[in-house]
Structures are given as C-alpha cells and as structure tokens.
Amino acid sequence: MTTLIASSLQSYRQAIHDTVGRQIMTQLAATAQQARLSDLKGQPSATTYFDFVGSPVSIADPLRIYTATVTNLPDTELLNSPHLYRVGIVVTALNSEDPMRTSLQVCPQD
Numbered sequence: 001m002t003t004l005i006a007s008s009l010q011s012y013r014q015a016i017h018d019t020v021g022r023q024i025m026t027q028l029a030a031t032a033q034q035a036r037l038s039d040l041k042g043q044p045s046a047t048t049y050f051d052f053v054g055s056p057v058s059i060a061d062p063l064r065i066y067t068a069t070v071t072n073l074p075d076t077e078l079l080n081s082p083h084l085y086r087v088g089i090v091v092t093a094l095n096s097e098d099p100m101r102t103s104l105q106v107c108p109q110d
Contacts, residue, residue: 017093021100023054024068024091029104032070032087037108040085045071065094073103083107 028048032040050066051057057064073086085106092099 017096018100020050020052020054021066021091021093024050024066025089025100025102027054028068028070028089028091029102032089032104032106035106035108040072040087040106040108045069067092067094 047067047069049057049059049061049064050068051061051063052065054066068089068091071088071090073088085108086103087106088101088103090099090101
C-alpha cells in the first residue's frame, strides 16, 4: 500500500511539472513570436527562471523550480528569408533529468 501511495505521489508531481513546464513553454513561444528582429539577432540565448506556478523569479529566489532557455538555433535564418527565424526552447524542472524541448519558426517584427 505504501508503495502504491508513493508511486501515485510521484506521478502526481510529474504531472504538475509537465503542466507548468508546458505553460512556461507556451508563454515563451508567444514572447518569441512577438520579438523584434534586433532582439533575436542581438541576444543568441536568454535564460529565465520560474517558480512552482510558472511566475518569473530571479536566479537567487528560493522558490525557483524551473529554468527556461530560449536560443537562436544554428540554422536561424530559414529558407534564406530575412523574415523567418528558428528558435529553440528548453524548460527544465529542478531535480529533473528530462527537460522539455521544442523549436519553432518566428517571424520577428522589424
């Protein structure tokens, strides 16, 4: 019985991490979609930190649970178009060995 409860708690925690991690990813993807071209070219990567509900916090905050990095990918300029760029997003929960990853094409504003 104890093993079953422990297993259920672990599954519950993982489901929470997955849900909040995906919310963070969605938020960062929306921000990347609205980025200015100068921001994408001027900053090849950016790391931000989030608490247990997905609110941004500082790196020193004791409630920091998630680390998210947005990176311009090597083939940043797609199809030789100056208007389409590719960025990657990686979200990792504290003490997790399985980060969430995605990449997307963005059309930055001039």
